[in-house]
Amino acid sequence: MPGWQAIYQQLKDRNFEIVAVAQDTNGVKDAGPWITAANPSYTALIDEKHLVSKLYNMINVPTGVWIDDQGKIVRPNEVAFVDDRFKNFSGLDSMPYLNALRDWTEKGSHSVYAMSEERLREKLTMNNPDIILAAAEFGLGEYLYKAGHLNEAIPHFKEAQRLNPKSWNYKRQAYALSDPKRDYGTTFMEEVEKAGGSKVYYTLPELTPRPAEQINQKPN
Amino acid sequence: MMRCGISLGALLLLSVACLPACGKETPATIIYDDRATEIAAADQDAGQLWITTDDLKRATGFELKPQGVCRNELCFPIPKSREREFVRKDAGKMWLNLASFAQLVHQPVAHDEALSAWYFGLRSDQRQGLSSLEAPDFTSPDINGKSHSLWDFRGKKVLLLTWASW
Numbered sequence: 001m002p003g004w005q006a007i008y009q010q011l012k013d014r015n016f017e018i019v020a021v022a023q024d025t026n027g028v029k030d031a032g033p034w035i036t037a038a039n040p041s042y043t044a045l046i047d048e049k050h051l052v053s054k055l056y057n058m059i060n061v062p063t064g065v066w067i068d069d070q071g072k073i074v075r076p077n078e079v080a081f082v083d084d085r086f087k088n089f090s091g092l093d094s095m096p097y098l099n100a101l102r103d104w105t106e107k108g109s110h111s112v113y114a115m116s117e118e119r120l121r122e123k124l125t126m127n128n129p130d131i132i133l134a135a136a137e138f139g140l141g142e143y144l145y146k147a148g149h150l151n152e153a154i155p156h157f158k159e160a161q162r163l164n165p166k167s168w169n170y171k172r173q174a175y176a177l178s179d180p181k182r183d184y185g186t187t188f189m190e191e192v193e194k195a196g197g198s199k200v201y202y203t204l205p206e207l208t209p210r211p212a213e214q215i216n217q218k219p220n
Numbered sequence: 221m222m223r224c225g226i227s228l229g230a231l232l233l234l235s236v237a238c239l240p241a242c243g244k245e246t247p248a249t250i251i252y253d254d255r256a257t258e259i260a261a262a263d264q265d266a267g268q269l270w271i272t273t274d275d276l277k278r279a280t281g282f283e284l285k286p287q288g289v290c291r292n293e294l295c296f297p298i299p300k301s302r303e304r305e306f307v308r309k310d311a312g313k314m315w316l317n318l319a320s321f322a323q324l325v326h327q328p329v330a331h332d333e334a335l336s337a338w339y340f341g342l343r344s345d346q347r348q349g350l351s352s353l354e355a356p357d358f359t360s361p362d363i364n365g366k367s368h369s370l371w372d373f374r375g376k377k378v379l380l381l382t383w384a385s386w
Contacts, residue, residue: 004381017373020381021360028363030385035363043368045360049254052382054342055349055356067355067378071371080381105377117353124350129328136328136341143251143339144332152335159330169384176386 001038003082007098008042014105015069018042023050023061025142025173049142050169054135057126059167060202064097066104066114074104074114076123079202091199096207112209134163138170145177154183168201249337250279250318263315267331269338273314280340284314289321294345296325355380 001020008018020042022031027048035044052058056065056077064080067073081094100113108114115123126132141156157174164170171191174180180187192198245261248269257279263270273284281291284307288297298306305320318340322329326344331337349356355378359369370380 001383015376016379017376018379018381019368019370019373020383021358023382023384024386032363034385043362043373045362045368047358047360047382051254051358051360052380055347055358056380057350058382062381062383065355065380067370067380069375069377071355071374072353073350073355080379101379108377120353121351124353126347126350132326132341132347133328133330136330136339139251139254139341140330140332140337140339143256144335144337147256149335152332156330156332172386173384 001034001040001044004042005038005040007082007101008040011102011105012042016105019045021045021047021052023047023053023169023173025050025145025177049139050173053169054139057124057131059164059169061169066101068109068114073120073124074109076115076120078205080205089198090202092202092204097205100205100207112212113207114210116210116214130163134160134167134170137163141174150178154178158184247336249335250275251337251339252280253340262336264336264338267319268317269319270308270315270317273316276316276318280318284316289316296321298324 004018004020008016018040020040022035022045024031024046025048027046031046035046038044053063056063058077060079062080063077064075065073065077066075078097079090079092080097081090081092082098084092084094087093100111104111104113137156138160141153141160144150144153144156154174157170160170161167161174171184172188175184175188178184192201195201244265245263248259248262248264248271250257250259250269250271257275259271259275259279261272262275271279277283282289283291285295288295289306290296306317306324308315318338319329321327322340322343328341330339330341346356355370357369357371359367361367370378
C-alpha cells in the first residue's frame with residue numbers, strides 16, 4: 001500500500017483516483033491494520049462480502065481494473081503489483097504495468113494500453129453457470145462462518161473451489177479462516193505447486209501496445 | 221364404518237387442498253443481497269422455498285404485484301402458463317416460491333439443508349455490467365465506517381484495485 005501512495009502522489013493531478021478494496025471476510029479486524037499502517041490518501045475500502053470480486057469475476061489479488069471517466073472499463077482484471085517485493089515468488093516485474101498506467105492516466109482513451117472494445121468483450125464475457133454458482137456457495141460459506149458455523153461452512157467453501165477451480169481467492173480466504181491441512185487436506189503452497197508453480201501463479205498482463213490505426217479509429 | 225369413511229375422505233380432501241404447504245412450515249434463514257433475514261414459517265422441500273409475500277418483502281424488498289414480482293422500478297413478470305410454480309394462496313395468505321423465482325431471474329442459489337440457510341447470489345440484471353463494459357457499481361465502507369461508491373468517482377479515471385490481508 002505505501003507503494004500505491006507514491007504512485008498516487010505522482011498521478012492524482014491527472015484527474016485520477018485509486019480505489020483499493022480489501023477482500024477480507026473478517027473486515028476491519030484483518031484489513032484494518034494494513035490500512036492504518038499505510039494511511040493512504042487515496043480511497044481505501046473494506047469489502048467483507050468479496051462483492052467486488054463477484055461483480056468483476058476476479059480470481060486473485062492483487063487485481064487491477066482501469067475505468068475511464070465515463071465509468072467504462074478500459075482494461076479488465078489483471079495482476080497489479082506496485083513493486084517487486086513478490087518478484088522472487090511470481091517472477092513478475094512491476095515496471096511495465098506501472099509505465100502503462102502512467103501512459104493511460106496521461107493520454108486516456110488515446111493510450112496504447114487502453115484495450116479495444118472487441119478485446120474487452122472477449123475478456124469480459126461471463127456466462128459460465130458454474131462460476132456464477134460458485135460465488136453463491138462462497139457467499140453461503142462466509143455467512144455460516146460468521147454465524148459461528150465453521151464446520152458447516154467448509155463444505156460450501158469446498159463447493160465454491162470445485163465449481164471455480166481457477167479462483168485463488170476462494171482457496172486462500174477459506175484457508176485463512178481455518179487450518180487448511182486439517183480442513184482441506186492441503187496448503188496454499190501445495191496448491192501453487194499443483195498448478196504448475198509460483199512462476200505461473202499469476203497470468204502476465206497483456207501489455208503489448210495497441211496498433212496505432214486502432215487508436216485513431218475509435219477511442220473506447 | 222360409514223362415518224369413518226366420510227371422515228377419512230374429508231381428511232384426504234383437506235390434505236389435498238393444503239398440499240404442498242399444510243402443517244410443515246419450518247424456520248429458515250434467507251440471505252439476499254448479502255443480508256440475512258430469519259423466516260419463522262417457510263415451506264422448504266425438495267429444493268423449493270415457499271414464503272409468504274410479507275416475508276418476501278422483509279427478506280428481499282420484492283413485492284407481488286399484478287405486473288409481476290417487483291422492487292421499485294424493477295419488475296419481473298411471471299409467465300402466465302407457469303403461475304402455479306411461483307404463486308399460491310394458502311390459509312388466507314399469498315405465498316411465493318423464491319427458489320423458482322431465482323431460476324426465472326437466473327440467480328444462483330446455495331442451500332444448507334441442515335441449517336435451513338438459503339443464499340441468493342447476483343441476479344442476471346446485477347451481472348449485466350460486464351457485457352455492456354460499464355464498470356459495475358458497489359458501495360463499501362472505509363476504515364471509519366463511511367460508505368463510498370465506485371460511481372461517486374464518475375468524471376475521473378479510476379484504478380480499481382483489490383487486495384487482501386491473507
